Amino acid sequence: MLVVQKFGGSSVRDAERVMNVARLVTETYKKGNDVVVVVSAQGDTTDDLIAKAKELNARASKREMDMLMAAGEQISIALLAMAIDSLGCPAISLLGWQAGFETNSTYSAARIKRVNPERIRAELDKRRIVIVAGFQGLNKYDDVTTLGRGGSDTSAVAIAASMHADLCQIYTDVEGVYTADPRKIPGARKLEEITYDEMLEMATSGAQVLNNRSVEMAKKYNVELEVLSSLKWVPGTKVKEVTQVEKMMIKGVAKDDDVARVSIVALPDNPGIAFKVFSRVAKAHICVDNILQSVGRDGTKDIAFTVPAKDAEDAVESLREYCEAKGAASLDYDTNVAKISVIGAGMETHEGVAADMFAALAAANINIQMISSSEIRVSVLVDKKDADKAVEAVHRQFFGE
Amino acid sequence: MLVVQKFGGSSVRDAERVMNVARLVTETYKKGNDVVVVVSAQGDTTDDLIAKAKELNARASKREMDMLMAAGEQISIALLAMAIDSLGCPAISLLGWQAGFETNSTYSAARIKRVNPERIRAELDKRRIVIVAGFQGLNKYDDVTTLGRGGSDTSAVAIAASMHADLCQIYTDVEGVYTADPRKIPGARKLEEITYDEMLEMATSGAQVLNNRSVEMAKKYNVELEVLSSLKWVPGTKVKEVTQVEKMMIKGVAKDDDVARVSIVALPDNPGIAFKVFSRVAKAHICVDNILQSVGRDGTKDIAFTVPAKDAEDAVESLREYCEAKGAASLDYDTNVAKISVIGAGMETHEGVAADMFAALAAANINIQMISSSEIRVSVLVDKKDADKAVEAVHRQFFGE
Numbered sequence: 001m002l003v004v005q006k007f008g009g010s011s012v013r014d015a016e017r018v019m020n021v022a023r024l025v026t027e028t029y030k031k032g033n034d035v036v037v038v039v040s041a042q043g044d045t046t047d048d049l050i051a052k053a054k055e056l057n058a059r060a061s062k063r064e065m066d067m068l069m070a071a072g073e074q075i076s077i078a079l080l081a082m083a084i085d086s087l088g089c090p091a092i093s094l095l096g097w098q099a100g101f102e103t104n105s106t107y108s109a110a111r112i113k114r115v116n117p118e119r120i121r122a123e124l125d126k127r128r129i130v131i132v133a134g135f136q137g138l139n140k141y142d143d144v145t146t147l148g149r150g151g152s153d154t155s156a157v158a159i160a161a162s163m164h165a166d167l168c169q170i171y172t173d174v175e176g177v178y179t180a181d182p183r184k185i186p187g188a189r190k191l192e193e194i195t196y197d198e199m200l201e202m203a204t205s206g207a208q209v210l211n212n213r214s215v216e217m218a219k220k221y222n223v224e225l226e227v228l229s230s231l232k233w234v235p236g237t238k239v240k241e242v243t244q245v246e247k248m249m250i251k252g253v254a255k256d257d258d259v260a261r262v263s264i265v266a267l268p269d270n271p272g273i274a275f276k277v278f279s280r281v282a283k284a285h286i287c288v289d290n291i292l293q294s295v296g297r298d299g300t301k302d303i304a305f306t307v308p309a310k311d312a313e314d315a316v317e318s319l320r321e322y323c324e325a326k327g328a329a330s331l332d333y334d335t336n337v338a339k340i341s342v343i344g345a346g347m348e349t350h351e352g353v354a355a356d357m358f359a360a361l362a363a364a365n366i367n368i369q370m371i372s373s374s375e376i377r378v379s380v381l382v383d384k385k386d387a388d389k390a391v392e393a394v395h396r397q398f399f400g401e
Numbered sequence: 402m403l404v405v406q407k408f409g410g411s412s413v414r415d416a417e418r419v420m421n422v423a424r425l426v427t428e429t430y431k432k433g434n435d436v437v438v439v440v441s442a443q444g445d446t447t448d449d450l451i452a453k454a455k456e457l458n459a460r461a462s463k464r465e466m467d468m469l470m471a472a473g474e475q476i477s478i479a480l481l482a483m484a485i486d487s488l489g490c491p492a493i494s495l496l497g498w499q500a501g502f503e504t505n506s507t508y509s510a511a512r513i514k515r516v517n518p519e520r521i522r523a524e525l526d527k528r529r530i531v532i533v534a535g536f537q538g539l540n541k542y543d544d545v546t547t548l549g550r551g552g553s554d555t556s557a558v559a560i561a562a563s564m565h566a567d568l569c570q571i572y573t574d575v576e577g578v579y580t581a582d583p584r585k586i587p588g589a590r591k592l593e594e595i596t597y598d599e600m601l602e603m604a605t606s607g608a609q610v611l612n613n614r615s616v617e618m619a620k621k622y623n624v625e626l627e628v629l630s631s632l633k634w635v636p637g638t639k640v641k642e643v644t645q646v647e648k649m650m651i652k653g654v655a656k657d658d659d660v661a662r663v664s665i666v667a668l669p670d671n672p673g674i675a676f677k678v679f680s681r682v683a684k685a686h687i688c689v690d691n692i693l694q695s696v697g698r699d700g701t702k703d704i705a706f707t708v709p710a711k712d713a714e715d716a717v718e719s720l721r722e723y724c725e726a727k728g729a730a731s732l733d734y735d736t737n738v739a740k741i742s743v744i745g746a747g748m749e750t751h752e753g754v755a756a757d758m759f760a761a762l763a764a765a766n767i768n769i770q771m772i773s774s775s776e777i778r779v780s781v782l783v784d785k786k787d788a789d790k791a792v793e794a795v796h797r798q799f800f801g802e
Binding site: 015018019049052053055056057060061063064065067068070071072074075077078079081082083085086092093095098119142143144 | 416419420450453454456457458461462464465466468469471472473475476478479480482483484486487493494496499520543544545
């Protein structure tokens, strides 16, 4: 079996953790598997390097930042190879370009164009454990690039896709994907399985487990993912195309309190009003989530929508001129809100999920400000102060105590 | 003019020093020169990385050590490029392989096979300052190698040789090459010029300024070197093929107190005795320097020679069996000695240098244990306690107060 294992920065932050990863990798290898390991830079290395750069040049070129940052993984792959070697297993470290990562030239946020796994394959054929530097590649000018946020997850999935790996394991500091945040909801359960789409909705809805880009790539190339802990050696959560949906219809309850609600009150109603509003927001490169448009009265409409909290001010600015010209009664934003979502592919064929969710919220005396839904998700906007109570109530409704 | 400038680890050890180097480089660039800069890893980076490796594996493979160590220069080239950019000059950093360094596969002590300066040339043609990672290259397997001790000096000279640079400046923490150690001999003077051969003799005789490998390469390809300080912006010492020897016949007085004298007393005299002794020492991979063989009496000879202090014990061991079998009276070593040398290409055509040296030592009441000489060097072995006094006396003889 060909297994790709990815370890983040906290999993290799010091010598003890590196040895732990080395033991985990050699266990997999000794079972007879071919093993490719993708590692991020050690714990604080990335922050240290950024601090060094800032000291010299607050607006350093992205090309040079990528050159700098790529040194971080170079250190961690060499150290992990040494650790594995000390356990008596053969290992070899490869930089992004040595492992065949070709990217475009968008420094600091490069997209992978192709992975040529020839060298990795040759090293596996020598029965070596191959350690690959995540997060980095080479563009057509032979310059080092980095993939940006969550890049090492994407590196791992890209290798798994290009080599048709049997499994791509993403090791993190949690044991898997939970029905809710286990630090807050005592009844939260670890899921055995979840579909790619559910995982994407979970991430978008505020669950910080996997980077969306890597899940999208896994879905596209049908790479079976497993999210699991590098510290507790127990099975994690499998992310795959089809799961046994009948076992559990709802996969999780997520909270995103990093949102803001933008509201326009009494905007004179004209054809194309929504287009005019949202094209302006889009021009400011702001992603709009839930949208609520009132039925309207007195020839005006109220429009509300949610955006990431950090973009709230810009969103309002992008609309100020238009709203004043049209004579809207008010335009403002509120960050005192949170979005609660239930996610599950099962709900598209089961009625009553939304109703059950609303009932749970009503019983907990929580006011719903906005509602939105997709085929596999129902989200509501509530007061930020009610957010945790809301997650608890909804989780209890679907998963019990 | 094409200038190659090399900066060691202490010259770029922190942000302040990096900015200092950036200013120095941009000054050279603004005069209209093409500038290629070679940098080592920052101050303690190398030691930090070695410590990290040792924690995991005391006998890490050299390939992985090279992968690890090469990250050090990757960090410093990116930082220097950022610093130069912040001063308004265009700069680009290149790793060893990007700069065209092809080496053999002796990890941790690789030899440069070829430098293909195509990429450097292309970047210079864009009027960019090119920052190259010293100390590293790539072997035929596309694996990262490092050049070993003094590697960055060699990198700089190799670039200068392959591009026919007009000058290769080696920046260090001293202002140039001195007639003696300026920290100990107040009358020591900075030399304007010195020949390659003299420089090589100086280094071999204990003056730690330039790595011999880089001087040998500079001599072979006739690269004009300059040794100078990155902190005091004053002219340094030029190292070149021919200097104005008449200006100063003797170039310097050097002390090497890291030596030992090995002595064999009353070894029965047979044909081939010297061969038998020194072939045994050579087999132990020990370099022998001065050799003294007594004229002999009673059919025996005394043989003495010097070796690096660290090798003294091994040298004695390599001879013990042979000396016992032959019935030599004694075999032992003494590290309580120092080698004092005067160096200068002029002395081959001037008689009396050795005589003047011996006179100075006699006047200072210093006993000479052994004498050796080359065309451009005379060395004597003295008691270690007399070493500094000997340097002072000899230096005064040739250079005055």
